[in-house]
Amino acid sequence: MTSRGWLRGTTVRKGGASSSSNTTRNSTPQIQSTSTTVFGGGVKDPSGRTSEYFSMDDQCPVCKSDRYLNPKLRLLVSACYHKMCESCIDRLFTLGPAPCPICNKTLRKLAFTPQTFEDLDVEKEVAVRRRIAKDFNKRQEDFADNRAYNDYLEEVEDIAFNLINGIDIPQTEARIAQYKIENAAIIEDNLRKEEQYAQYLKEHEEAERLEREQRAEELRKLEEAERLEREQGRQELIDKLETSDKDVKKLIARSRAEAAKRVAARTSSSLQRNTPGFLRSRPTRSTAIPDVPHVPIQDDWYAYEDKFTLRKDYDDPVSEAVRRDREGIMRAGGYTIEEAWERALRFAVAGLDLQPLQGLQSQISPADQDAAMASA
């Protein structure tokens, strides 16, 4: 949560067509069927897609590979809520259940789920609540009074808290099992009600979608009509210019004014503001030093070009073999013998106007150096 990483949500459609038993409520995310995919689980959004948490800073804690090295890196979450990458999972768990490299809990390959939330604690809580909500699905109308309903909610919270924080797991599990037996009929009944509600929602959404499409269609028609009108106006203007003997400038001005009026009427309805450039958060000193135009080469370039002229060809026995082969291997590699000649010539003339060094002898004489060291 603290790292302001490069976050991006990707949506992955998994497992093909959703089965009818998969109920969708808009309040609680539902568990994904694990039957068709290797790595099931994850939280579905209302449109039936599983969104996976994805960050450019992802790094597999097991093999330390990161997204820079492996752009396809996908981290999955184990049953004990530790992350590792797909290749580590393959490596460790393909041969059957094996201990988690981080906490030593025995894990299976199938039990890894995609990560939906950045914070794994949230991931765990969502999974636990999802599981509990499946069984503890009583509604207010199932209770005699508010007091009983509140006690029930309290108990659900209690169980959820225990499971999330790993407190008294065996006892809590026993409580859940007992509740399930006692309330089997009510659970079943409520499940059916929920399914009905989901069905209703689906129909409702479908109707809304149809309405939206209709509206878009209308809009399109309107635009088409507008375009035709514009075309017509232009044609009219041309005709008028052709036939009438009125002032040309006036005619054009009038036609333009009409067009402008139309445009104004249209844009005022759908005015959109430009988004401000929020990326301009550069240090304030940015303006202190002005950027200067590009200077291609900034050192004092002198290539002795006035001191030689390169001939087309030289009698060069050393490169004879290379030149004979030039049409073959040399050609495609970009090697040219002219470069070698140019280099040789340039080296030959490079030192021509340098003065010979004076007093070099004394500088490197051992006696001098000894004296210098002694004084140092």
Added chain:
Amino acid sequence: MDVVERANAERQRKWVKDQKVGEGAYAVVYRGRERSTGRKIAIKKIKVGQFKDGLDMSAIREVKYLRELKHQNVIDLLDVFSSKQNLNLVLEFLDTDLEQVIKDRSLVFLPADIKAWMAMTFRGLEFCHRNWILHRDLKPNNLLISADGQLKLADFGLARDFADPGYKMTCQVITRWYRPPELLFGCRYYSSAVDIWSVGCIFAELMLRTPYLPGETDMDQLKTIFRALGTPTEDDWPGHTKLPDYVPVGQFPKTPLRDLFTAASADALNLLTRCLAYDPKKRINAKDALHHPYFFAMPYPSHHSKLPKPAQKESNIPLEEVDGNVDFSGVGPGVKANPPNRLKRKFSSDEIGGETRSIARKLDFGQKGS
């Protein structure tokens, strides 16, 4: 002590070695300073003992070329001295490298920033090529950035002089993702165009913020290139089918670069296309690239002091690093070194709660399920 030893000792005294900041395959890098002025420097200690035939080739190359190259966009070799069995290179101290900058997602690049980095890269490269030196290992990780934002070419361990008649050159150079197709086809006679290809890849990487042509093997690299730029025809690249290791790698259509680089200016795409031309002879050279309209168009390249830099990390990894041979990520192509604290690629104890546990799978049939 003979004269040579004494001269060496005197040189050594000029520099103070502080803590170790990185280790590579053939060198250890220390942070240090100049004794007289306190100026920050880096000392690259080359491990000599390991090599049967004396010094490692790359150390010789590095010294040989860096001694001669003095340019604002090339790392400065200040001194060389030996200590016991080792050779020590004293190098200019540089804060970070371009890879760190690209990877830091909190930084926003303006087109002007990319232009400035490209101009500095080309300037350094033009200087090398002008002096007949091929760098042969250009990648973001080897483009170091100084405190005031100047970009400098570093790691001349694979450098070589070119334009000598008749000598074969090895094609096993340049980190794979930045290696041009003629080298992948095993060409033994090539030219400065190989470096330009690498710069083209870096240019694309600066715009995409992810490696442009990340091949997984040499073969896959060719495929990746062709997929991105289309399979070359005889027209695009005359004679390439005659190269020693030529193999057909399948036909891929040419797709316009505009599809991928949606926000780039036309000038930028033109320069990129010319850097990534298949035929090395048609590839732009460094000098012409510097005169390309892209650099003269608005916006002007950012002043180097304003270029984005990664924030000083809160972690204990010293970002102040000097040599391209040291790679802090510890992974990736052309890995040569890990920082001291990242050497272990397995679990460190704090990650698994103090206990040492075997990672290997244990067959535990007793407690199935959970």
